[in-house]
Amino acid sequence: MVDLSYCVVNTNRRDLLLACLAAIERTHPPGVEHEVLVLDNASDDGSVEAVRASGHEVRVIALNRRAGKAANDSTLMREARGRFCLLLNEDSELCEGATGALLGALAAEPCAAVAAAQLLTTEGEPKACAWRLPGVGTAALTALFLHRRLVVESTGARTRSVGWAQSSAMLVRSEAAEAVGWLDPGFFVYSDETDFAKRLRDAGWEVLFVPGARAVHHDQLSTDLRSERRRIVEFHRGRDRYLRKHVSPAERLTVRVLGAWFYLALALAANVLPDRDARRYLLHMRQELRPWSGEGIREAAERHNQQLDSGG
Numbered sequence: 001m002v003d004l005s006y007c008v009v010n011t012n013r014r015d016l017l018l019a020c021l022a023a024i025e026r027t028h029p030p031g032v033e034h035e036v037l038v039l040d041n042a043s044d045d046g047s048v049e050a051v052r053a054s055g056h057e058v059r060v061i062a063l064n065r066r067a068g069k070a071a072n073d074s075t076l077m078r079e080a081r082g083r084f085c086l087l088l089n090e091d092s093e094l095c096e097g098a099t100g101a102l103l104g105a106l107a108a109e110p111c112a113a114v115a116a117a118q119l120l121t122t123e124g125e126p127k128a129c130a131w132r133l134p135g136v137g138t139a140a141l142t143a144l145f146l147h148r149r150l151v152v153e154s155t156g157a158r159t160r161s162v163g164w165a166q167s168s169a170m171l172v173r174s175e176a177a178e179a180v181g182w183l184d185p186g187f188f189v190y191s192d193e194t195d196f197a198k199r200l201r202d203a204g205w206e207v208l209f210v211p212g213a214r215a216v217h218h219d220q221l222s223t224d225l226r227s228e229r230r231r232i233v234e235f236h237r238g239r240d241r242y243l244r245k246h247v248s249p250a251e252r253l254t255v256r257v258l259g260a261w262f263y264l265a266l267a268l269a270a271n272v273l274p275d276r277d278a279r280r281y282l283l284h285m286r287q288e289l290r291p292w293s294g295e296g297i298r299e300a301a302e303r304h305n306q307q308l309d310s311g312g
Helices: 014-027 047-053 069-079 098-108 136-143 174-179 192-202 225-246 249-270 278-289 297-309
Strands: 002-010 034-040 059-062 082-089 092-094 112-120 169-173 206-217
Touching: 002 014, 002 069, 002 098, 014 034, 014 047, 014 082, 014 092, 034 047, 034 069, 047 059, 059 069, 069 082, 069 174, 069 192, 082 092, 082 098, 082 174, 098 112, 098 169, 098 206, 112 174, 112 192, 136 249, 169 174, 169 206, 192 206, 192 225, 225 249, 225 278, 225 297, 249 278
Parallel strands: 002 034, 002 082, 034 059, 112 206
Antiparallel strands: 082 169, 092 206, 112 169
8 A cells, every 4th residue: 555546537538648747756755655546538649648648757647537526536546555545636736735734635634534625726826626415405505606605615815624626636545436436427527526426425524624724726628518518417417416315305495496597697697697598507407407418528438438349
């Protein structure tokens, strides 16, 4: 067993992956025994070959069929030998001191299972990355447009316990992840870390936000309308799965209605505010009310797998 396993999932982002690995090497704290694992999610951009030729000491798990992020993160944690696993997206770059701060946070709080970094935009600006757990209360605050003040928890300069945090740069205590059964592969992407945090908290563990640990999470917003629609569909599908697992049917309906109102209000405001797209908010509203409808990222991956199976 080693102290730390860096666990990186990559899908067709070769250059960002190489930058992520370079940041790991550049910022790793001395004296911490570690390993680096990369799970390549059936990329077709030469990612695996580029990593193997890069000179980085990396164990590569190359899938021949695409899987969801929850399943991929779980595969990495099961394969890892570290007492702690630092989950990273391929588009995340650790800043100096981030790994040490995350390890220090979990060492100081034995009852904590997760320590998440403050994520930064490509320009270096802090972004919201920790929140209260979803439910009627958070939906009501959001519908009243109080979410930035009362739902977002990635604020302040002090390490604090939060409901859940984004997993783009998140340190996990391996024994805690194993105890709750890892991440739920029923979530393809989105809300997987929310459900993970909820189950950890229900088992008596804490989830920490560590503002002293910083990582750039590069903005990868696509201008492709079809890709945007798939992300929106998958976002609401994941949130609905979370609500079905953890709240009553009546609470789930209430959250949907409040969420639909929120997006409708944004769509109306977009008609008079600059640089806003009302159609995007209306699509969110539709998916909030009918989260099972539409084609998401999962279907795109399934089509990709079918092409691989057929040799296309």
